[in-house]
Amino acid sequence: MIPPVPAGVxxxxxxxxxxxxQATRARIVAAAAGLMYARGVAGTSTEDVRVxxxxxxxxxxxxxxDKNALVRAVVAYQTEAVLAFQQPLLSxxxxxxxxxxxxxxxxxxxxxxxxxxxxxxxxxASELADADPVAREALVAAFARWEGAIRxxxxxxxxxxxxxxxxxxxxxxxxxLAAVQGGLLLAQTRREVAPLRIALDTVLDHIRSLVSDxxxxxxxxxxxxxxxxxxxxxxxxx
Amino acid sequence: MIPPVPAGVxxxxxxxxxxxxQATRARIVAAAAGLMYARGVAGTSTEDVRVxxxxxxxxxxxxxxDKNALVRAVVAYQTEAVLAFQQPLLSxxxxxxxxxxxxxxxxxxxxxxxxxxxxxxxxxASELADADPVAREALVAAFARWEGAIRxxxxxxxxxxxxxxxxxxxxxxxxxLAAVQGGLLLAQTRREVAPLRIALDTVLDHIRSLVSDxxxxxxxxxxxxxxxxxxxxxxxxx
DNA sequence: ACCTCTCTGGAACCGACACTCCAGAATCCA
DNA sequence: TGGATTCTGGAGTGTCGGTTCCAGAGAGGT
Numbered sequence: 178m179i180p181p182v183p184a185g186v187x188x189x190x191x192x193x194x195x196x197x198x199q200a201t202r203a204r205i206v207a208a209a210a211g212l213m214y215a216r217g218v219a220g221t222s223t224e225d226v227r228v229x230x231x232x233x234x235x236x237x238x239x240x241x242x243d244k245n246a247l248v249r250a251v252v253a254y255q256t257e258a259v260l261a262f263q264q265p266l267l268s269x270x271x272x273x274x275x276x277x278x279x280x281x282x283x284x285x286x287x288x289x290x291x292x293x294x295x296x297x298x299x300x301x302a303s304e305l306a307d308a309d310p311v312a313r314e315a316l317v318a319a320f321a322r323w324e325g326a327i328r329x330x331x332x333x334x335x336x337x338x339x340x341x342x343x344x345x346x347x348x349x350x351x352x353x354l355a356a357v358q359g360g361l362l363l364a365q366t367r368r369e370v371a372p373l374r375i376a377l378d379t380v381l382d383h384i385r386s387l388v389s390d391x392x393x394x395x396x397x398x399x400x401x402x403x404x405x406x407x408x409x410x411x412x413x414x415x
Numbered sequence: 416m417i418p419p420v421p422a423g424v425x426x427x428x429x430x431x432x433x434x435x436x437q438a439t440r441a442r443i444v445a446a447a448a449g450l451m452y453a454r455g456v457a458g459t460s461t462e463d464v465r466v467x468x469x470x471x472x473x474x475x476x477x478x479x480x481d482k483n484a485l486v487r488a489v490v491a492y493q494t495e496a497v498l499a500f501q502q503p504l505l506s507x508x509x510x511x512x513x514x515x516x517x518x519x520x521x522x523x524x525x526x527x528x529x530x531x532x533x534x535x536x537x538x539x540a541s542e543l544a545d546a547d548p549v550a551r552e553a554l555v556a557a558f559a560r561w562e563g564a565i566r567x568x569x570x571x572x573x574x575x576x577x578x579x580x581x582x583x584x585x586x587x588x589x590x591x592l593a594a595v596q597g598g599l600l601l602a603q604t605r606r607e608v609a610p611l612r613i614a615l616d617t618v619l620d621h622i623r624s625l626v627s628d629x630x631x632x633x634x635x636x637x638x639x640x641x642x643x644x645x646x647x648x649x650x651x652x653x
Numbered sequence: 654a655c656c657t658c659t660c661t662g663g664a665a666c667c668g669a670c671a672c673t674c675c676a677g678a679a680t681c682c683a
Numbered sequence: 684t685g686g687a688t689t690c691t692g693g694a695g696t697g698t699c700g701g702t703t704c705c706a707g708a709g710a711g712g713t
Contacts, residue, residue, distance in 0.1 A: 195680055195689060217542060219457030222670060233692045238672065293545055302604045303541040304455060307531055316604050348613045351601070352594070355614035359597030363589070366540045366554050375586045376593035383621035433659060433710060460700055471662045472702080482701065 202240045205230045210251045210258070214294050218248055218304050245309065252305070252312050255297040256319040260326075262286075270330025272339065273385060280377040283357060288370050295365040298323075299358045324350045331384075344387040349380075356380045440478045443468045448489045448496070452532050456486055456542050483547065490543070490550050493535040494557040498564075500524075508568025510577065511623060518615040521595060526608050533603040536561075537596045562588045569622075582625040587618075594618045 194202065208230035212221040223244055227234055241247040260267075266282055269275040294300065298319055305312040331346035340346075360376035432440065446468035450459040461482055465472055479485040498505075504520055507513040532538065536557055543550040569584035578584075598614035 193681095193689080197680070198690065201690075215545070217457065217546070219455065220546065223672080224670070234672080235674085235693080236691060239690070244671065295541060295544075299600055300541055302600055303533060303538055306533075306604045307453070308455070308458065313604060320601060320604060348617055351610050351613045352617040355594055355597030355601055355610060356590070357597065358600045359593030359595065359614075362537055362540055362596045362600070363558060363593055366544045366551060366558060372589050372593060375589045376597075379586055379590040379618070379621065383617065383624070386621070386624050431659080435710075436660065439660080461702085462700065473663080473704085474661060476702065477660065 198240075201230075201232060201236060205232060205237060205240060205247070206250045206254050209247055210254045210297075213248070213251055214255070214297050214300065218251075218301070223247075245311075248305070248309065249312055249315065252301055252315045252319070255301060256315070256322070259296070259298055259319070260322060263323075263326075267326040267330070270327055271333035271337070273381075273388065275330065276381055276384065280374075280381060284370055284374050284377070287361065287364065287373065292364055292368045292370065295361040296358055299361060320354065324354050327353055338389055340384075341387050341389050344384075349384060349387075352383075353377075353380055436478075439468075439470060439474060443470060443475065443478060443485070444488045444492050447485055448492050448535075451486070451489055452493070452535055452538065455538070456489075461485075483549075486543070486547065487550055487553065490539055490553045490557070493539060494553070494560070497534070497536055497557070498560060501561075501564075505564040505568070508565055509571035509575070511619070511626065513568065514619055514622065518612075518619060522608055522612050522615070525599065525602065525611065530602055530606045530608065533599040534596055537599060558592065562592050565591055576627055578622075579625050579627050582622075587622060587625075590621075591615070591618055 205226060209221065209226045212225050212229055216225075223234065223237055226247070227237060237247070241250065263279070263282075266275070266279040270279055298316060301312070302316045302320075305316065307313075328346045328350035331340065331344070331349050334340045335342070335344055335346060356376040356379075357373070360373035363372035363376075364370050443464060447459065447464045450463050450467055454463075461472065461475055464485070465475060475485070479488065501517070501520075504513070504517040508517055536554060539550070540554045540558075543554065545551075566584045566588035569578065569582070569587050572578045573580070573582055573584060594614040594617075595611070598611035601610035601614075602608050
């Protein structure tokens, strides 16, 4: 049940790894992850990885049974990278401001990459979902963790009464994640952030409409309470 | 400006095609499209296409300069296929019922495929956006046509007064398209429709909240007008 | 009917790529 | 310190995949 060696530290068949071995293995995975993010899994040869990681081919096959095993290590690596990167923001998702900050950070991050590459997990999923069952399972788990973090934030908002009881954190979390993935795909294709920003903003707008005790723009029967910014204004409870 | 031969009918360098030639070319593209949808572009060899289309390798290179050219033909083919498939629904997107019918059809279609493969255009985009500039341009145009059709429907709703003036058809269309792409990616990975259905439903909910003259659940200062279904109820104008 | 252009079959080429093998160097642990 | 194990370099192998070539069959226009 419990593996003899911590994940990501063992060799391909459970052999022990020396400190140096761990470093080499990590270097290979990091190099492979970078290349596969930029050129896709199929577009990355073991030779490319070999050169980028400055190792010999025997080393590749010392640490990984075959290319498939390397790909799966990359999936695990990117899962941790994506979640670790968002960690500080994901733990503050329990408010509208926190959600907005998270969305802004995603937008800024991909702007910094000039819209090259989509979501590290999304592009792996698109390429591997129907090709590698093991990788698919890992990606399902990765998305579940991501989605869970978002859901927890929304659930906390609801528990605090900031979101109305009818708001479903589970469904909203799925929608936000889909907006990220779809928005990134369109943004990557168009090489413009607009689609990502718009998709996230729109879903956040929807979540705002589920906030408790709010004066909404254009309320029924009144044309005087127009809020130009479109941001709902909280009012005194009862 | 105007090509001498209709698109998809000419040979690789503008040579004339006989009726038979057109049929063979079409057979190759259709076979390639199917394989590339199922296994990805990189996962499909020219040999695979050769066999699936029942042609010799010389025929492949008679009609296409290289694999890249074939891939680009596949992009064009899938663009037409995706838009043609949705054609009857896209032209009726100018009402909430029309939007729901469109969403349901997408869900049902991919259920029929058992969630194997995502969006034909989306998966091509994910694989080609950063690899083939020409294909990327074509995909940008394809998404623009798709998004345009959705936008036109929403704009018609707004023009008829069904959507409030503040509703932005452009932004809503982008969000819907992102929901389709992201929802499909998650659905393909999980092999469950739920993510697609939830993402689309949630964005449609948001659009419902932008419908004119509506009694919304939990209006400010009243707890009596709760609508259990969550579906807004249209009321008499003024 | 004839000539030209298009279409087709099949063999062959060549580079790339995943993977193997072995021998020597480094590391670990008792 | 010494013996067992892990790590590394580099050359080598076989297959696969994209592409080419040529010669013959077929189709189209005048």
